[in-house]
Amino acid sequence: MDFKYIGKDLQRPxxxxxxxxxxxxxxxxxxPGMLYAAILRPDHAHARILSVDTAxxxxxxxxxxxxxxxxxxxxxxxxxxxxxPMAVDRVxxxxxxxxxxxxxxxEHAQAALSGISVEYEPLPxxxxxxxxxxxxxxxxxxxxxxxxxxxxxxxxxxxxxxxHYHLVKGDVERGFEDADVVLEEEFNYPHGSCAAxxxxxxxxxxxxxKTVEVxxxxxxxxxxxxxxxRVYELPASDVRVHIVDIGGCxxxxxxxxxxxxxxYVASFVPGYPVKWVASRKEDFTSTxxxxxxxxRMKIGAKKDGTLTALKTDIxxxxxxxxDTGVNVAMASTHNxxxxxxxxxxxxxxxxxxxxxxxxxAFRGYGHQESHFAIERLMDKLARELDMDPFELRDKNYLGExxxxxxxxxxWKTNGDIRACVSNVHKAVYEHDVQKEDNDYIxxxxxxxxxxxxxGAPFSSKGCILKxxxxxxxxxxxxxxxxxxxxxxxxxxxxxxxxxxSPDRIRSYTEIDTQFSPWEWQTIGSMFTTQGGRAIIRAxxxxxxxxxxxxxxxxxxxxxxxxxxxxxxYLKSDPSVRVAVTDVVRGYMHPDGITVGEVxxxxxxxxxxxxxxxxxxxGQGSMGVSYTFGAQACEIRIEKKSxxxxxxxxxxxxxxxxxxxxxxxxxxxxxxxxxxxxxxxxEEVTYDExxxxxxxxxxxxxxxxxxxxxxxxxxxxxxxPGEIGPFGARxxxxxxxxxxxxxxxxxxxxxxxxxxNEIPVTAARMKQALEAKKxxx
Amino acid sequence: MAERYSFTVNGVKRSVQAEPxxxxxxxxxxxxxxxGTKHGCDNGTCGAxxxxxxxxxxxxxxxxxxxxxxxxxxxTVEGLARGTELHPVQQALIDAGxxxxxxxxxxxxxxxxxxxxxxxxxxxxxxxxxxxxxxxRCTGYEAIVDGARLAQKYLKEMRSPA
Numbered sequence: 001m002d003f004k005y006i007g008k009d010l011q012r013p014x015x016x017x018x019x020x021x022x023x024x025x026x027x028x029x030x031x032p033g034m035l036y037a038a039i040l041r042p043d044h045a046h047a048r049i050l051s052v053d054t055a056x057x058x059x060x061x062x063x064x065x066x067x068x069x070x071x072x073x074x075x076x077x078x079x080x081x082x083x084x085p086m087a088v089d090r091v092x093x094x095x096x097x098x099x100x101x102x103x104x105x106x107e108h109a110q111a112a113l114s115g116i117s118v119e120y121e122p123l124p125x126x127x128x129x130x131x132x133x134x135x136x137x138x139x140x141x142x143x144x145x146x147x148x149x150x151x152x153x154x155x156x157x158x159x160x161x162x163x164h165y166h167l168v169k170g171d172v173e174r175g176f177e178d179a180d181v182v183l184e185e186e187f188n189y190p191h192g193s194c195a196a197x198x199x200x201x202x203x204x205x206x207x208x209x210k211t212v213e214v215x216x217x218x219x220x221x222x223x224x225x226x227x228x229x230r231v232y233e234l235p236a237s238d239v240r241v242h243i244v245d246i247g248g249c250x251x252x253x254x255x256x257x258x259x260x261x262x263x264y265v266a267s268f269v270p271g272y273p274v275k276w277v278a279s280r281k282e283d284f285t286s287t288x289x290x291x292x293x294x295x296r297m298k299i300g301a302k303k304d305g306t307l308t309a310l311k312t313d314i315x316x317x318x319x320x321x322x323d324t325g326v327n328v329a330m331a332s333t334h335n336x337x338x339x340x341x342x343x344x345x346x347x348x349x350x351x352x353x354x355x356x357x358x359x360x361a362f363r364g365y366g367h368q369e370s371h372f373a374i375e376r377l378m379d380k381l382a383r384e385l386d387m388d389p390f391e392l393r394d395k396n397y398l399g400e401x402x403x404x405x406x407x408x409x410x411w412k413t414n415g416d417i418r419a420c421v422s423n424v425h426k427a428v429y430e431h432d433v434q435k436e437d438n439d440y441i442x443x444x445x446x447x448x449x450x451x452x453x454x455g456a457p458f459s460s461k462g463c464i465l466k467x468x469x470x471x472x473x474x475x476x477x478x479x480x481x482x483x484x485x486x487x488x489x490x491x492x493x494x495x496x497x498x499x500x501s502p503d504r505i506r507s508y509t510e511i512d513t514q515f516s517p518w519e520w521q522t523i524g525s526m527f528t529t530q531g532g533r534a535i536i537r538a539x540x541x542x543x544x545x546x547x548x549x550x551x552x553x554x555x556x557x558x559x560x561x562x563x564x565x566x567x568x569y570l571k572s573d574p575s576v577r578v579a580v581t582d583v584v585r586g587y588m589h590p591d592g593i594t595v596g597e598v599x600x601x602x603x604x605x606x607x608x609x610x611x612x613x614x615x616x617x618g619q620g621s622m623g624v625s626y627t628f629g630a631q632a633c634e635i636r637i638e639k640k641s642x643x644x645x646x647x648x649x650x651x652x653x654x655x656x657x658x659x660x661x662x663x664x665x666x667x668x669x670x671x672x673x674x675x676x677x678x679x680x681x682e683e684v685t686y687d688e689x690x691x692x693x694x695x696x697x698x699x700x701x702x703x704x705x706x707x708x709x710x711x712x713x714x715x716x717x718x719x720p721g722e723i724g725p726f727g728a729r730x731x732x733x734x735x736x737x738x739x740x741x742x743x744x745x746x747x748x749x750x751x752x753x754x755x756n757e758i759p760v761t762a763a764r765m766k767q768a769l770e771a772k773k774x775x776x
Numbered sequence: 777m778a779e780r781y782s783f784t785v786n787g788v789k790r791s792v793q794a795e796p797x798x799x800x801x802x803x804x805x806x807x808x809x810x811x812g813t814k815h816g817c818d819n820g821t822c823g824a825x826x827x828x829x830x831x832x833x834x835x836x837x838x839x840x841x842x843x844x845x846x847x848x849x850x851x852t853v854e855g856l857a858r859g860t861e862l863h864p865v866q867q868a869l870i871d872a873g874x875x876x877x878x879x880x881x882x883x884x885x886x887x888x889x890x891x892x893x894x895x896x897x898x899x900x901x902x903x904x905x906x907x908x909x910x911x912x913r914c915t916g917y918e919a920i921v922d923g924a925r926l927a928q929k930y931l932k933e934m935r936s937p938a
Binding site: 011019020021022028030194199246247249277485662671698703705712 | 805809810822852853857867869871876877879904910914916919
């Protein structure tokens with residue numbers, strides 16, 4: 001296929017405003033009469049609230065109102081309504097809102113927090129699912145089974161298990177009986193923070209006309225709108241949510257989180273917009289965390305490497321509220337096969353209440369945690385079988401005609417993993433590894449990946465396409481731009497579909513639920529696929545309208561006409577034609593009489609036949625759009641310090657179609673560095689009272705330039721998909737998936753040391769090297 | 777006690793009445809409405825709030841009014857472009873594909889602008905040292921370093937137009 005605008009390095013439409021500092025982010029929004037909130041957080045991760053005294057704070061400088069959770073009856077959530085905007089009688093994590101001050105400046109609000117005194121009675125603290133699941137563990141939520149929840153979810157009453165997802169394919173016991181080799185291991189992917197450069201925040205404004213306006217640094221404006229409307233008993237149409245530019249998301253600004261708290265606080269001062277922006281510390285302690293998944297995995301294979309069975313148990317320390325985490329654990333569970341076919345599977349996914357901030361999405365959405373397990377285990381299995389790890393994997397890859405654990409039969413158009421493997425093999429494995437020298441030990445590692453979205457059957461993305469009088473086009477959608485570059489994709493896809501130069505296509509900037517078409521939420525690496533499809537559908541409708549009016553002007557049936565972006569003309573005689581600009585507002589005859597529709601169209605796109613799951617076996621059509629890929633790395637370990645240096649990282653994904661080469665490379669390169677951070681540096685740690693010990697960039701080490709790989713190889717395979725525009729598939733999250741197993745497999749390759757837990761910090765590596773030396 | 781401070785901000789004389797310990801960032805953002813300077817952390821780790829004071833890049837969340845002192849010359853990210861004509865550093869970061877979410881970009885622009893004031897032809901180590909003072913969660917730094925290199929080419933062209 002020949003493309004004019006797809007596959008080109010179009011400049012991001014938002015780049016200039018961002019580079020000159022004129023892009024508007026949440027904290028840049030100033031509103032008339034705006035007040036500021038500061039929120040009091042407990043020192044305890046689990047405690048009863050005995051009393052709250054706000055008298056002193058109420059008379060402090062600039063204080064307008066002090067708000068507590070007394071009398072609060074609001075419960076909210078999209079999957080399980082277990083969240084509350086402000087603690088009522090107990091706190092369940094050490095960042096929970098207990099009280100708030102509304103004042104005329106952020107400084108006054110912050111200062112007045114010292115005037116609030118709270119008495120607590122501490123309760124036992126659990127930060128790990130395995131502790132919270134113990135028989136004698138105190139219940140973090142009494143009777144949580146009584147919360148409203150999606151009918152597909154299964155709480156375990158009398159325990160801290162908020163949800164148990166069970167997936168069965170075939171007969172796992174028989175699968176293990178058929179196996180010649182069975183291996184079982186435990187893995188841990190600890191809590192991390194997305195830690196975007198822009199902290200989370202929101203503004204809420206209960207207006208005198210009984211409507212509500214909200215601004216948030218969120219990717220879920222419509223979920224926020226619908227949940228606020230429900231809680232405050234308003235028509236959804238009277239809740240208006242604005243999304244301005246977002247300074248990075250990576251997952252934790254999805255779902256409805258801080259907005260309900262800010263709205264609750266603002267509801268006490270009707271008429272005044274109230275702004276709250278997280279401090280960097282609060283961004284760690286009081287928004288969503290990610291990961292926190294322990295995986296127990298048992299794998300069976302025949303001598304020739306044929307996989308026979310997989311048993312996976314996922315224990316997700318899902319935090320104090322499970323609404324945002326429950327689907328992460330499910331995605332982690334049903335994708336724990338990695339990109340391999342197992343005839344027999346038995347998977348359990350447990351979402352377990354713990355006394356940490358609620359856990360939610362983190363780029364990869366459960367996939368990287370169980371991929372870490374399966375890809376470490378596949379390497380180990382290859383050693384047990386005395387097989388080349390590439391050969392073992394090659395024998396078992398999913399692909400056309402193969403069936404996933406969910407029971408989905410894959411199509412050729414789901415992509416070609418072997419082509420991706422071949423690319424990274426060439427980049428990393430077709431030269432010799434450097435020999436150990438005085439300072440360093442060298443190694444290389446590999447991991448293959450598969451990701452599908454964790455979506456919802458009703459999930460859709462809308463598009464409003466409007467032809468302007470000069471033939472330029474405005475595209476309005478509900479997808480949140482978080483840096484991934486979807487505004488560029490919108491322009492390129494629309495340009496290609498409408499045969500108009502991207503210079504004449506304007507992509508929307510902010511989202512406003514009052515004007516934007518509905519989109520469920522911008523998650524799951526699905527904007528290009530679903531949003532792009534919606535654009536193509538809207539463009540097709542627009543061209544039909546253009547041809548329809550032209551057919552009346554040219555007095556010929558519409559199917560005899562051709563459209564080229566500028567003209568509509570008779571296929572058999574291009575000189576019989578009318579300009580597109582002459583028909584987009586209807587065609588005006590010389591006497592002024594105008595005919596034909598104004599060319600503005602709407603459309604939307606779902607993932608075709610995406611379903612829920614069968615409660616009997618947990619299976620269902622819950623992937624639909626898959627992206628496969630492979631990653632490999634070359635590392636060097638400094639003997640003296642244990643420091644792990646990634647010299648070269650190679651990634652290859654079958655993305656179906658590259659829309660913008662420069663942009664897609666940027667997404668992959670950035671994702672690899674994010675995965676590298678989790679593998680080698682990042683871990684949210686807790687003290688014995690459940691307080692986060694490292695809620696700052698100084699202690700929670702996100703990668704700096706010096707930590708980035710010396711070189712990255714990025715290559716794409718383009719097996720066109722069925723769904724996305726021009727065959728394109730999702731790629732936003734995928735680059736993080738194989739990073740940890742590839743690096744840890746490389747560490748084994750270099751040292752023979754097995755790590756089943758990340759991050760492998762220099763200190764841990766050094767300790768392991770010393771222990772190995774002593775053992776010798 | 778609030779005191780009066782006068783500065784030159786992006787070439788314009790501006791003053792402010794505020795406590796000497798007030799971080800310059802708060803004055804820039806809230807008093808003067810120059811919101812291009814970003815608040816990313818609270819302790820000078822991320823670099824998103826970098827501005828140029830008397831020709832040097834500083835982190836405006838850490839620098840107080842009394843520390844930069846009355847009469848200082850301040851340049852913020854808003855002070856670099858001339859209308860629609862961008863500063864070479866800004867144009868280079870855009871052309872290299874270094875802008876994703878964009879939150880770290882104003883700080884990096886100011887860092888590289890400050891470097892251009894003191895160092896005519898910085899080597900790769902100097903460029904990496906400058907970029908290395910900033911955190912970015914999106915790009916993995918590759919395109920930012922490319923942009924920093926490209927900026928040197930653009931700056932050279934600006935200094936001696938062909």
